[in-house]
Amino acid sequence: MTTSTGIIDATLAALNGALGTGTTGPAPDAGTPIDPLRTLAALELLLRRTVDAVDRSIGDSPVRAAAFARLSERFAHAGGHAQLVAAGSCDRTEVNTLTDGALAGLNRVLAAPEAFAHGDTQLPADAVSAADRKPLHKGTPEFLESQFNLDYFQAEHRVKSHDRLLPHPGADGRSTPAKYPQLGRILVSGAADPRAVASAAAKLAALEPSIEAQPDPVDVRTKLEGLVAGTLVTAGQKTVEKLIKQASVDLDRSVLDRDEASMESNLALNFKGKRPTGYVWELTTDAVGHELLMSLADDLNNPRTSSGRLPLPGVLVDGEDPGDSNTKEHAPDTAETDGTASPADDADCIGSPADLTDVSTDDETATPGVHFTGSGTPGTIGTPFDQDFLPIPEWAANPDTPVDQRPRAGFNDVGRPLVTDPEEAPRPGETAKEANARLRARRLYQLVFDAITRLVDPPTPEDVWMPMNSRIDILVTITYEALAGITDEPGFTQHGELISAATARRLACNAGILPLVMGGKSQPLDLGRKVRYFTKAQKRAIAARDRGCANPGCSMPVHRTEVHHIKAFSEGGKTNVSNGLLLCIRCHTAYHAGHFDIVVIDQIPHVVLPASRDPLRLPRRNWVFHPETAAA
Secondary structure: OOOHHHHHHHHHHHHHHHHOOOOOOOOOOOOOOOOHHHHHHHHHHHHHHHHHHHHHHOOOOHHHHHHHHHHHHHHHHHHHHHHHHHHHHHHHOOHHHEOHHHHHHHHHHHOOHHHHHHOOOOOOOOOEOOOOOOOOOOOHHHHHHHHHOOOHHHHHHHHHHHHHHOOEEOOOOOEEOOOOHHHHHHHHHOOOOHHHHHHHHHHHHHOHHHHHOOOOHHHHHHHHHHHHHHHHHHOOHHHHHHHHHHHHHHHOOHHHHHHHHHHHOOOEEEEEEEEOOEEEEEEEOOHHHHHHHHHHHHHHOOOOOOOOOOOOOOOOEOOOOOOOHHHHHHOOOOOOEOOOOOHHHHOOEOOOOOOEOOEOOOOOOOOOOOEEOOOOOEOOOOOEOOHHHOEOOHHHOOOOOOHHHOOEHHHHOOOOOOOOOHHHOOOOOOOHHHHHHHHHHHHHHHHHHHHHHHOOOOOOOOOOOOOOOOOOOEEEEEEHHHHOOOOOOOEEEOOOOEEOHHHHHHHOOOOOEEEEEEOOOOOEOOOOOOOOOOOHHHHHHHHHHHOEOOOOOOOOEHHHEEEEEOOOHHHOOOOOHHHEEEEEHHHHHHHHOOOOEEEEEOOEEEEEOOOOOOOOOOEEOOOOOOHHHOOO
């Protein structure tokens, strides 16, 4: 088998033979090496030509396109590595002392890389500023900034990254080992994006004060670097950032307390002035306020919740008075409410609509919640059907599957169009993404002002000895030890915001805050019942455990997922926490298509990815929400 070294030597020999020594020099001897800078210039030309040739050769082959993408990524990684090595060389040789004449001559030569690669032009001789003269550039970062149009901090980052990741000469001239050798090996091997590797090294360097304060800083640094290195290869930069953020809290439990104390003095709502777009106010809040606003925005913008859904004609929604004239205008034939609980309360989906006031008819078999005409049109008494559980069309169903076991339209929205407001359409020149962002902000704005308007006259609770109900529930997860005050381990909200143990303990006593206490292996209390649908308490427990879609690499948050029975209910699977996990609709569909497997280890579900993504096919948790498991 041909080795990589053999291939490289043969390629370089052929390339050097083609380059020769230039138009004026004699033919090179077989053992005479060619200037590697000329070889590098030729490789740049060769790469550009080869990229065009490969692109033309792809045709309609997705395999060749995927191979092209992977090989191009490797070239990019090699280029990033070269940039850091070059920055170290510039720093070592004090390139900032080059004179203007030498630098101008260098740039003229390299402006025509073909001639330089062939040997027709030569690099100018070294010429540096005298010791008593101010150099052309203050330092290596300033040189890189001016020559390559970099941001100064980006240029400085390259120089510092070289010293952190690669061996380099010290102040005494001796070789100094890399600060983070494990990350350095990943950089050299090209196993991860060099920018991500350099960023991880910078974040680790920022933790050095906390690491040095540990009883054994060398051991802590080595273990943390190894965890970060493994995560970089298997998960990526965003997961590494979450992991390092968690590590900063673990190394110094007082970080969150200090951050929260600092925020406390800056909480404010300030008027910033009037602009053509309106009056501008700036709100500064803490993690609790941020979580409240995020939860409100999620609820308002989910079309499957009562807050985010327009009322259908003929349907009574919470708070409507049947005798109100506006209600009568939209629902002339509505019946009396009977208070029966809707099956949607136990829907198998986070955020399922369950807030419609139930409507009954004289037909005792009618499904409470919505009534339809004989043609299926909501609004008048007719053929009963539950709007939240419309069956999928006959053409989409397996005829061998019993009707009661067929998927519901709520799973994929087949046959269930959303009711939208004409105002929600994108404005002229506005993309769908921009329209969604505008509507999200507008709905939250409207809710805040509605709340302020109603503050002076809040609704009276039925029990005068009970406080008013909270509009939004905030889920705060905390370990039992932290709740009991034994440790200072932080808690976290369902949107992933870390809060100190003291704040979590305080919130656990507040109305509208749902504390979820975790066991020793991060296992929430199992509230299983022998029913088809997961209860709200079970959904909250599963959400606290999985924190989002369980498929590794998927970033869908809790409110955009469904609870999946690992062992199907029809096959005897129990409706309990250990038999459920969160999957977004896309991943849920992929699972039923056989694209990945699910196994349960210590009552915690793990996903086994396909061999194309994980050749070892190890059981894994989603590193996006559990970065500590990414390097496993």
